Amino acid sequence: MRTSLSGKTVFITGATGGIGSAASHELIARGASVVVTDIGKQQVDDLAAALGERALPIVVDVTDRGSIDQAMARAVDHFGKVDIVFANAGIANDPPLTVAGLTDEMFEKVIDVDLNGVWHTVRAGLPQVIEHGGYVLITSSIYAFMNGVVNAPYAMSKAAVEQLGRALRTELAYRGASAGVLYPGWVDTNIASVAMHDPGPVKELADHAFRGPLGKTITPERAAKAIANGMEKRAPRIIVPRRWIPFSLMRGAFNVATDAIMERDAKIAGVLERIDRDAPGA
Template sequence: MTTFHRNRPSPLAGRVAVITGAAGGIGGAAARQLVARGARVALLDRDAEAAAALAAELGEPAAPFAVDVTDPNGLERVMAEVAGRFGGIDVVVANAGVSGPLATVSAIEPAEFEQVVDVNLLGVWRTVRAALPRVTERRGYILLTSSIAAAIPCPTVAAYAATKAAVEAFGRALRLELAHTGTGVGVAYFGAVDTGLVRGLITRPALADGLDRMPKVIGAPISPARAGAAMVNGIERRSRSVYAPWWVPGLLAVRAQVALADPLAARFPPLTRLIKDSERARP
C-alpha cells in the first residue's frame, strides 16, 4: 500500500474536515491525526464538554460544535457555522454511532431499536445531507463509518448490524450519485475497536465467553488510534474502502461463503447461550 513520505506535505494540509462523534473513540483519534497532518477539524459531538476539551488539546486548528445527529436543523446550523469559521468543508466523516442494548429482536424495546436506527443510519443521512452542497462545491470527500457487522450475522445486536449494512449500501449508492461532481465517497469497515461502545458489549459474560473461543487475532479489539490511522490514511487517499484490522478485507471478500455457515453458527454453544440470555428480562 502506498504511503506518503513523512517529509512531504500531506494532501490534507489546510483542508477542512468535519467529524461527527468526534469527542472520543475512533472520531477523537482521527481528529488528532488529521490535525497532525495539517488539517483543520470541526469536532461535532452531542457531548459539548468532551468536544471542547479535545479542541483545547488540539489548539487553533480545531473547533468544537455541540450537536446531536438526530437533530437535522442543528446539523444544518452547525455546517453553516463550520463553513463560516473555516471558509468551507472539504471532508465529512459521518462517524457518530451507538450499539444499543444486547437483546434479541423479541426482547428489545421498540424505542431502543429505533434509537439505534435514528443515530446510526438516519444520523449518517442527516450529516451527509447537511454538508453535501459545501463538500461537492470543493470536490471533496465523504467517509461513512460502517463495520464488519455489515457482512456477518450479529444476533442480539440486530439493530446495530442492520444500520451498518444500510450505511454500506447508502455509501455505495451515494458514490455513484456523486461521481459526476468529482466528490469521493468511502466506507470504513472496522472489526472490534477498544471504544466505550464496543467495551460495553464484549464485557457481557455471555458474549465474552464466545469471544474467548475465537482466534485472538479476531477476538481482540484494536486501539482507537489504529482505527483512526486507517481512517485518516483513507481520507488522504480518497479511498473507496477503509479497513482495520488487516484481516477485514478477507472477511468482506468471502461474505457470501460465510453466510453458508449460518446454520452451523446457530448451533455454536456460546452463541446459543448468548441468545437465550438476551431473551430474558434485562435489568
C-alpha cells in the same frame, strides 16, 4: 493518488468518542482543520482545546437535522469551506439484546443515530463536498457483513449505511467528488467494551464467535491512521484491521457457512437463552 490533507477542513461527528477523537488528532497532525462535533459541550470544548486553533468545537445531535445544518453553516463561516465529512457518530444497544428481547424504543434509538443520523450528516454536508471536490467517509462496521446476533438494529444500520456510501461514491464521481465506507473491526472504545471486556453472556458470545485474531481489539490510534490514509487516497473502503479484508471479500460464501454453523451451535443457543430471560421486550 494521494491528496494531502493539509489545508483541508474535515467535519467529524462523534468526534469525542474513541475513534473520532483519535482521528481528530491524526488529522490535525497532518495539517487539516477539524470541526469536532458531538452531543456533550464539555467534551467537544475539551477536545478542541487539546487540538489547538485549527479545531472548532460544536455541539451536534445527529438525530436532529437542524442541529447539523446549523453546525455546517458555522463551520463554513469559520473555515470558509468543508472538504471532508466524516459521518462517524454511532451507538449500540446497551445491553445487547435479541430481536425478541428489545423494545421498539430501543430499536428506534439505534436506528435514529446510526442510520438517520448518518443520512442527516451526509445530506447536510453534501453541498460543500460537491462544491469543493471533497469526500464523504461513512463509518459502517464489520457488522455490515457479519451476523448481527444480539445487535440487530446496529447491524441493520451498518449494512444500510454501507449501501449509502457505495451509491454515493458512484453518484458523486461525475461531479468530481467522492465517498467511502469505513469498516472498523474491534477497536478499544466505549462501544466495544460490553462485548469485549464486561463479564457476562454477551462477552461469552463474542469470545465464542470471534476467536483468535478476530477477537483482538486494536487501538483507536491505529484506526485513525488508516482513516487519515483513506481520506488522503479518497478510498472506496477502509477496512481496519486488515485481517477483516478476506471476510469482506468472501462474504457471500462465508456468510452462508457461518450462519448455518451459528444456528446449530449449542453454546450460542445457551447464551441467547440467558440473554432473553430478563430482557425488557420479552
